[in-house]
Amino acid sequence: MPIPEDVTGEEIDKDVRQELQSLPKTLAEDVAKNLVMVARLIDEDPEGAYGYSRVALRLASRVAAVREAAGFAAYANQKYSEALAEFRAARRMTGGVELWPVMADCERGLGRPEKALDMAGAPEVQKLDKAGQVEMRLVAAGARRDMEQLDAAIVTLQSPELASNSVQPWTARLRYAYADALLAAGREGEAREWFAKAVEADRDGSTDASDRLAELDGVEFVDALDEGDDAPQDEAKSQDESAE
Template sequence: MPIPDEVTGEEIDRSVRQELLSLPKTLATDVARNLVMVAKLLDEDPERAYAYSRVALRLASRVGAVREAAGFAAYAVEKYAEALTEFRAARRMSGSDHLWPIMADCERGIGRPERALAMAGEPEVRRLDRAGQVEMRLVAAGARRDLGQPDAAVVTLQSPELASTAVHPWTARLRYTYADALLAVGRDGEARDWFAKAVEADSGGTTDAADRLAELDGVAFTDALDPDLDDEGADG
């Protein structure tokens, strides 16, 4: 896999560089450059990110950061069983529980929502930071919906974090997921309010809460550059 010359490998986090110190210097640099490409492409081109992750994995499968990156790359292309294998390996190497929520979501992807729910009740959840516990709650609510329990999904999302007016990196997603859960059980008015709250918290545009809110309000957006519009429609 070609890597641009400007990618040196120095761009990776210090903690990852520390893990790579166990490798010969040239090999460590090669692995680091591939990991940089994974990080750069994960959102915009997950298939290519996955390909780079496989190269890094082939070079240094005994490095926890490499296994974790391979897990996220596999997750991004919906290879959930493979992602779960990599996350388990990374967790075993690091001793950290921070991957627990995404491991549970992989169980959902494989088609085992009941296993994801079981994981939501394990002691590992109590060792997560606040963001991790919110993520676990989101996964558990998704598992409830997978199991055809939409009302239980609503209850699962009700928490002090949801009630808080403070805005954190996870606030918009939590409010959005709650709004969507309310909509699924026919509580449209409440759903509209929570989509609006999600919009307020979503300064980075991580959700489509604004579009969902407009849809509930009956607002239709017209593309002024649509060539199929006639002059009258465009003027309107």
């Protein structure tokens, strides 16, 4: 797959670059460029990111960072079985637990919420950092909802992190998930309150909390382009009427 001229491979994280030092220099550079493309495209063009991840995997399947990138690219394309296999491979290579929550979410994607809940109660969760533990809580709540256990999902999300007034990278998503669970349970008033709190914390627009809040408030947005399209027609109609 073509690599844009502005991609040098130096854009990757220092830790990943260090992993690639086990490869011959030219090969390491090629792998690095493909990993850069995965990171660049994964949000807006997941299929493209997946293609680059497969190239990197073909070139360096024994590098943990490559297996992890391939896992996230497959995950972004809802290829959950493939993603889970790649995450497991990366975890075997590193011995770390960072991928535990996304591995559990792959189990959800494969229609196995019970397995995801088992993973939420595993010893590995205690080894996660705070962000990882919050992510695991989100996955567990999602698994409860998959099993139509709405009240249990709500309780799962109730935590010191949810109650905290400080805004962390996970705050908006946690509040959003709580609001969404409340709404699914028919608790609309509380849901509105938490969607509003999610909006306050969502500084980078990572959720559609503002749209959900507006929907609850009965606000309808009018497309400015549609209004613009109507204007010339209205003007022409007025001119016709004047001519008569």
